[in-house]
Each structure stands twice: as C-alpha cells, then as structure tokens.
Amino acid sequence: xxxxxxxxxxxxxxxxxxxxxxxxxxxxxxxxxxxxxxxxxxxxxxxxxxxxxxxxxxxxxxxxxxxxxxxxxxxxxxxxxxxxxxxxxxxxxxxxxxxxxxxxxxxxxxxxxxxxxxxxxxxxxxxxxxxxxxxxxxxxxxxxxxxxxxxxxxxxxxxxxxxxxxxxxxxxxxxxxxxxxxxxxxxxxxxxxxxxxxxxxxxxxxxxxxxxxxxxxxxxxxxxxxxxxxxxxxxxxxxxxxxxxxxxxxxxxxxxxxxxx
Amino acid sequence: xxxxxxxxxxxxxxxxxxxxxxxxxxxxxxxxxxxxxxxxxxxxxxxxxxxxxxxxxxxxxxxxxxxxxxxxxxxxxxxxxxxxxxxxxxxxxxxxxxxxxxxxxxxxxxxxxxxxxxxxxxxxxxxxxxxxxxxxxxxxxxxxxxxxxxxxxxxxxxxxxxxxxxxxxxxxxxxxxxxxxxxxxxxxxxxxxxxxxxxxxxxxxxxxxxxxxxxxxxxxxxxxxxxxxxxxxxxxxxxxxxxxxxxxxxxxxxxxxxxxxxxxxxxxxxxxxxxxxxxxxxxxxxxxxxxxxxxxxxxxxxxxxxxxxxxxxxxxxxxxxxxxxxxxxxxxxxxxxxxxxxxxxxxxxxxxxxxxxxxxxxxxxxxxxxxxxxxxxxxxxxxxxxxxxxxxxxxxxxxxxxxxxxxxxxxxxxxxxxxxxxxxxxxxxxxxxxxxxxxxxxxxxxxxxxxxxxxxxxxxxxxxxxxxxxxxxxxxxxxxxxxxxxxxxxxxxxxxxxxxxxxxxxxxxxxxxx
Numbered sequence: 033x034x035x036x037x038x039x040x041x042x043x044x045x046x047x048x049x050x051x052x053x054x055x056x057x058x059x060x061x062x063x064x065x066x067x068x069x070x071x072x073x074x075x076x077x078x079x080x081x082x083x084x085x086x087x088x089x090x091x092x093x094x095x096x097x098x099x100x101x102x103x104x105x106x107x108x109x110x111x112x113x114x115x116x117x118x119x120x121x122x123x124x125x126x127x128x129x130x131x132x133x134x135x136x137x138x139x140x141x142x143x144x145x146x147x148x149x150x151x152x153x154x155x156x157x158x159x160x161x162x163x164x165x166x167x168x169x170x171x172x173x174x175x176x177x178x179x180x181x182x183x184x185x186x187x188x189x190x191x192x193x194x195x196x197x198x199x200x201x202x203x204x205x206x207x208x209x210x211x212x213x214x215x216x217x218x219x220x221x222x223x224x225x226x227x228x229x230x231x232x233x234x235x236x237x238x239x240x241x242x243x244x245x246x247x248x249x250x251x252x253x254x255x256x257x258x259x260x261x262x263x264x265x266x267x268x269x270x271x272x273x274x275x276x277x278x279x280x281x282x283x284x285x286x287x288x289x290x291x292x293x
Numbered sequence: 294x295x296x297x298x299x300x301x302x303x304x305x306x307x308x309x310x311x312x313x314x315x316x317x318x319x320x321x322x323x324x325x326x327x328x329x330x331x332x333x334x335x336x337x338x339x340x341x342x343x344x345x346x347x348x349x350x351x352x353x354x355x356x357x358x359x360x361x362x363x364x365x366x367x368x369x370x371x372x373x374x375x376x377x378x379x380x381x382x383x384x385x386x387x388x389x390x391x392x393x394x395x396x397x398x399x400x401x402x403x404x405x406x407x408x409x410x411x412x413x414x415x416x417x418x419x420x421x422x423x424x425x426x427x428x429x430x431x432x433x434x435x436x437x438x439x440x441x442x443x444x445x446x447x448x449x450x451x452x453x454x455x456x457x458x459x460x461x462x463x464x465x466x467x468x469x470x471x472x473x474x475x476x477x478x479x480x481x482x483x484x485x486x487x488x489x490x491x492x493x494x495x496x497x498x499x500x501x502x503x504x505x506x507x508x509x510x511x512x513x514x515x516x517x518x519x520x521x522x523x524x525x526x527x528x529x530x531x532x533x534x535x536x537x538x539x540x541x542x543x544x545x546x547x548x549x550x551x552x553x554x555x556x557x558x559x560x561x562x563x564x565x566x567x568x569x570x571x572x573x574x575x576x577x578x579x580x581x582x583x584x585x586x587x588x589x590x591x592x593x594x595x596x597x598x599x600x601x602x603x604x605x606x607x608x609x610x611x612x613x614x615x616x617x618x619x620x621x622x623x624x625x626x627x628x629x630x631x632x633x634x635x636x637x638x639x640x641x642x643x644x645x646x647x648x649x650x651x652x653x654x655x656x657x658x659x660x661x662x663x664x665x666x667x668x669x670x671x672x673x674x675x676x677x678x679x680x681x682x683x684x685x686x687x688x689x690x691x692x693x694x695x696x697x698x699x700x701x702x703x704x705x706x707x708x709x710x711x712x713x714x715x716x717x718x719x720x721x722x723x724x725x726x727x728x729x730x731x732x733x734x735x736x737x738x739x740x741x742x743x744x745x746x747x748x749x750x751x752x753x754x755x756x757x758x759x760x761x762x763x764x765x766x767x768x769x770x771x772x773x774x775x776x777x778x779x780x781x782x783x784x785x786x787x788x789x790x791x792x793x794x795x796x797x798x799x800x801x802x803x804x805x806x807x
C-alpha cells in the first residue's frame with residue numbers, strides 16, 4: 033500500500049443484536065475503492081449481518097455506515113439500493129418476468145427503460161447469449177439464473193457490488209466458472225466488491241483482502257498471501273487449514289495416480 | 294320438467310336481483326379483504342386476529358348472520374337516522390360481504406406465505422419501495438391465489454344469497470322458500486337449478502380469469518373480466534328502477550300469507566296500481582318492514598302483534614285486544630290497521646281424531662294429564678313464542694318430547710305418528726282434510742288471532758288505495774280461507790297462490806258480507 037486509495041465504505045463502531053443475541057459487536061472497518069473483499073466466517077459469525085447494513089436490509093443498532101461520504105441512513109433505502117448491486121444465494125429472480133425484465137428492473141424503477149442493446153450487453157457481461165432475454169426464469173439452470181442475478185445487479189452501473197454467499201447453491205464446476213467471471217467483471221468495470229462466503233478457498237482465490245469474522249467481530253484482516261503464510265491468528269488459520277490440507281492431500285494423491293498408470 | 298322450465302323462464306327478475314346482490318357483496322368483500330390481507334401479510338399478529346375473526350364469522354349459519362343484521366342496523370339508526378334501511382338489500386349485502394371475506398383473506402395471506410423469500414429479498418435489494426414491491430412483485434405473484442379465493446367466495450355468496458329472501462331481499466331464494474312452504478317442488482327445483490347454474494357459470498368465468506393470471510395471459514384475464522362485468526351490467530340494467538310508485542306487499546312464509554298477498558295485489562292491480570311482492574319474510578321482520586315503509590301492506594294477526602310488538606302477556610279478550618292494537622299502531626308509528634278480514638288463524642293444539650279418541654282427550658285439560666307420555670310437534674318458532682309459554686303455564690303442560698318441524702311437515706308428522714299433538718293453525722285446510730281434533734282451550738289461554746290488513750304510514754295517506762281494499766274487511770270466512778289454503782297445500786290438483794286468490798275473490802264477490 034504505497035498510497036492511500038480513497039475509502040468508499042466505512043463501518044464506524046457498528047453493532048447489532050437479534051433478540052438479545054449479539055450478531056455484530058462494535059466493529060470498525062474501511063473498504064477502499066476497487067478492492068475485492070471477502071468476508072469469511074462460520075455460520076452465525078455475523079458476516080451477512082454486517083453486509084446487509086450496507087444496503088440497509090438490516091440497520092445497525094449502534095454506530096454508522098458511511099458510503100461515498102454520507103451515512104447510508106440519510107437517503108431512503110430504495111434510492112440507496114439502486115446505487116449498489118446485490119447478489120445473494122437465493123438469487124430471487126422474479127418468476128413472472130422475463131430475463132430482460134428481470135435485468136432491467138433497476139433502471140425501470142429509476143424511470144429509465146433498459147434498451148435491447150443494453151440488455152444484450154449485460155447478458156454478454158455474464159457470458160450469456162442475447163437470445164436468453166425473452167426466456168422465463170424457470171427455463172434456466174441454477175448457474176444461468178445466478179448469472180442473470182449478477183447481470184441484474186450490474187444493470188444500474190453500481191460502484192459497489194454486494195454478494196451474500198452468491199455461489200453457495202451451485203455445483204462446483206459452475207461455481208468455479210461463475211467466480212472467475214465475477215472476478216473478471218470486478219476488474220473490467222472498476223467495481224468495489226464485498227463477498228460474504230463461508231468457503232475460505234473461494235475467498236483466497238478470488239479476493240485481494242480477506243476479513244475473518246467470529247462471534248460478531250473481525251478477528252483477522254489480511255491478504256490471501258499473508259493468510260497462507262500463517263498470519264491472522266488461530267481462528268483464521270483454522271479456516272485456512274482446511275483448503276491447505278485438501279491441497280496437500282490432493283498433491284500426495286497425484287504421484288500415486290501417476291504411478292498406477 | 295316442462296313446469297320447471299316455465300317457472301325458470303319467469304325468474305329473470307329474481308335472477309338479475311340475485312346477480313346484483315351477489316356481485317355487490319363480492320365487490321365489497323374484495324375491497325375490504327385485500328387491504329386487510331396486505332396489512333396482515335406485514336404483521337403476523339394482525340393476520341392472526343383478522344383470520345380468526347373471518348373464521349368466526351364463517352361459523353355463524355348464513356341464515357342467522359342475515360337475520361342478525363336486522364337488529365344491528367336497527368340500533369345503528371341511532372347514529373345514521375331513520376333513513377337507514379334495516380331490511381332488504383343493505384343487510385343482505387353486509388352479511389354476504391362478511392361471508393365472502395374468509396376465502397379471499399385466507400388465500401391472499403397464504404399466497405404471501407408461499408412466496409419464495411428470495412423474491413421478496415430481491416425486491417428490496419433492487420431498490421423497490423414498499424408500494425413498488427406490492428405492485429410489481431407481490432400482487433402479480435399472489436393474483437392466481439387471490440383469484441382462487443374470490444372464486445370460492447363467489448360460489449358461496451351466490452349460494453347464500455338465496456337466503457336473503459328471509460330478510461326481504463328478492464333473490465332466487467324466493468321460489469325456493471315459496472315452494473318449500475307450499476310443497477311445490479317444481480318451484481323449489483327451479484330456484485335451486487337457477488342458483489346452482491349461476492354459481493357454476495360464475496365459477497367457470499372466474500376460473501378462466503384465475504388461469505389467465507397463473508399463465509400470465511393478459512387477454513384471458515381482461516377478456517373474461519369484461520364478460521363478467523357485462524353480465525353484472527346486464528343484471529343492473531334489468532333491475533333499473535322502472536316503477537317507483539309500485540305498491541309492495543309483504544308476506545310471511547306460509548301459504549295463507551301468499552294467497553292473501555295475491556288477493557290484495559289483484560284488487561290493487563284492478564284499481565290501476567302496479568304491485569310487487571316480497572314473499573317469505575320472517576315473522577319478526579314483517580312488522581318492522583311495514584312501519585319503516587320498506588313494504589306498503591302486510592297481513593298480520595292480533596295475537597301475534599299483541600305479544601311480539603306490544604310485548605303483552607295478558608289476554609283482555611278479542612274486541613279489547615283489537616281496539617288497543619289499532620290505537621297502538623296509530624300512535625306509535627302511524628300505521629293504519631285497515632280492519633279484520635273476518636277469520637282467525639289462531640294457534641291451537643290438534644291431535645289425530647283416532648288417537649284423541651283412544652286417549653280420551655277433548656280439552657287441553659285432558660291433554661295436560663296425558664302429556665308426560667306424549668310427543669308434541671311445533672313449527673320452528675312455536676316453542677319460543679310467548680303464546681306457547683302462556684299456554685304451557687296455564688295448563689301445566691309437560692311433554693315427554695318436543696320436536697320442531699317446518700309447518701308443512703308438521704301435519705305429516707302427526708299423521709305419520711311422529712308427534713301425538715301439534716301446534717295447528719285454525720284456518721289451515723289440513724285440519725279438516727286430515728280429520729284432526731282441535732282441542733278445546735277451556736281456559737282461554739291462547740290469544741285470539743284475527744287476521745288484519747296493515748298499511749304503512751305513508752301509503753295509508755292514499756285514500757283511493759284504502760277504499761280499494763276496504764271491501765275485504767270482514768269478507769273472508771274461516772271456511773273459505775281453509776279451502777283456499779288447502780288448495781295450495783294439498784299434493785294433488787295443487788293451485789298456485791295466485792289461482793287460489795282468484796277463486797277466493799270470486800267467492801267473496803258471490804257472497805257479500807252481511
């Protein structure tokens with residue numbers, strides 16, 4: 033980090049509880065522009081709760097979230113959300129709308145009709161043919177649906193892309209392909225991306241900064257390289273150990289397979 | 294079959310009234326249920342309360358719910374003034390709309406619960422406002438479910454609307470109730486077939502609209518919706534008020550009332566009036582309908598008014614009772630008691646001749662001694678009536694069993710041995726035809742039941758009308774009335790009330806009153 037990149041998003045001492053259970057406690061964090069941040073942790077660690085404070089699907093009980101210089105609570109939630117892309121595990125394509133209508137919903141809400149060429153362009157971004165525009169969601173595979181989900185999130189030219197376990201429900205091959213696509217889009221469109229995942233391998237491979245959460249707090253804030261080098265403390269290292277062991281075991285298998293041949 | 298078809302061909306007026314009532318109730322039900330459902334979908338506690346209330350309403354029999362609106366509206370007159378109708382369209386509309394709530398509410402709330410959580414989260418996530426979410430996502434996704442609820446509600450409403458006859462609202466229930474009363478099964482069937490057919494047509498129409506919503510075919514939704522609305526509009530056109538000045542004659546739900554209503558109606562038509570009939574009104578409802586002007590003319594009985602309206606339990610004797618009644622009607626509401634028709638339709642206890650002879654019963658005192666071993670049958674309201682309570686106490690009557698029958702079946706129950714004693718009516722043709730023994734009321738416990746013609750306060754100002762009806766006063770003997778009643782009630786060679794009324798009129802003309 034030779035010079036300070038502009039902070040796009042800042043969590044200031046945010047906390048939130050659900051029915052007496054602390055989900056996020058007094059957390060501070062700055063997300064700089066253009067970064068790809070992975071929020072990793074076990075279920076219930078508070079990572080999704082922290083993410084949803086950004087687009088106000090759940091406001092903090094205390095503290096504030098500053099996006100592009102102002103408190104997210106200064107604007108009406110609907111207006112705020114149109115400035116951010118949101119992709120989540122449930123995808124949530126509107127079943128009564130065509131793919132084109134789904135993708136164009138954000139602009140439509142803002143009072144602009146997305147043109148056919150714009151829809152084609154967005155479909156192309158997520159590597160789908162323009163013919164998909166007139167299909168209905170139920171005619172698509174799971175991977176295709178999440179691609180449409182990503183295209184819908186990008187339709188409003190957001191600066192910030194929020195992803196909550198975006199590939200959680202996909203098979204490994206689809207998951208890998210879509211992960212790579214999103215990473216490429218991140219660079220190509222100059223996005224700032226925050227991705228919640230419980231899969232450390234995914235975080236290490238896609239992100240350039242990994243935040244590890246446990247019991248409502250950020251317990252590690254490292255680059256993937258630093259984590260692989262053993263930094264970030266016990267909790268982070270326990271999560272890193274899983275893919276590392278798998279990689280080692282696979283590597284050990286490989287010569288055997290070679291010998292058997 | 295031909296007879297049924299002929300009757301059905303004449304039901305156009307009832308049909309259009311039925312359609313208008315059911316459609317209005319459904320529209321009101323929808324316009325209340327949908328906002329409530331939206332509210333309920335945003336708050337589980339509201340959902341619990343609203344659905345609980347709607348389910349509770351559903352447990353009230355439709356007939357009772359309709360009748361309950363009479364006292365409710367009557368008490369609301371304190372707020373809205375005396376112009377508030379307590380009978381007819383308004384109470385029927387309100388009761389049926391309440392009835393329509395549950396299926397619409399339940400389906401709408403279920404639709405919201407069935408909606409995949411992801412879709413709602415996505416709606417928020419893409420930046421929809423609450424209203425946009427409702428309009429663009431929740432409403433279109435819930436539409437097929439809501440439509441299914443509306444469809445169920447429509448079928449229920451059309452069925453239950455037949456019961457609105459009892460509170461003075463014309464509907465396809467009119468022929469059903471009239472037919473049940475006079476054992477004219479063709480009438481009953483015609484009414485049932487018509488209302489069932491209407492329900493099936495509505496169901497098919499709304500079903501197509503529902504499919505249109507589910508398959509997202511707009512032309513299907515709009516096309517069939519226009520068709521449904523056209524049907525309702527046609528009914529509205531048929532029901533447009535064409536004659537504001539017609540005289541409305543009310544009749545309670547038994548043959549004598551139907552016949553006398555026709556007798557009066559025919560006289561008025563001869564005098565150049567146009568006439569409408571409201572048949573099958575509940576006994577308690579008729580008097581209120583008359584004093585409030587919902588109907589213009591009714592036939593009632595001294596004893597009935599004495600106990601139900603004046604709330605009196607004493608028995609001052611026939612003449613005194615009549616004179617006090619006339620005065621009371623004039624002073625409390627301005628209703629005109631035109632006069633007594635000349636016969637009594639009193640309550641009396643009757644037994645089969647052979648059974649009475651076998652048990653040696655001639656008077657009510659004899660009956661009281663044997664009562665603990667006997668079964669008494671009464672019409673549906675008899676055992677609640679103050680007259681019965683007075684008689685029971687005067688003689689110390691205590692029966693082994695007490696059974697309710699509709700007045701038509703009561704006589705069959707007696708001849709069939711299912712009851713030993715029944716509450717008979719003295720003017721009933723079946724008393725003579727079934728060879729019944731009317732037990733002597735030695736203590737004079739039953740009040741007298743002189744048949745009266747009552748005219749509403751406003752219509753009583755019409756001297757020409759009053760003069761046209763005056764010749765009926767004192768003109769009908771109990772024998773003539775029995776014969777007319779029997780002509781309608783018997784199973785062979787049955788007459789319609791209108792035919793019996795014409796025969797009765799001929800007799801009156803042939804033997805002028807002394």
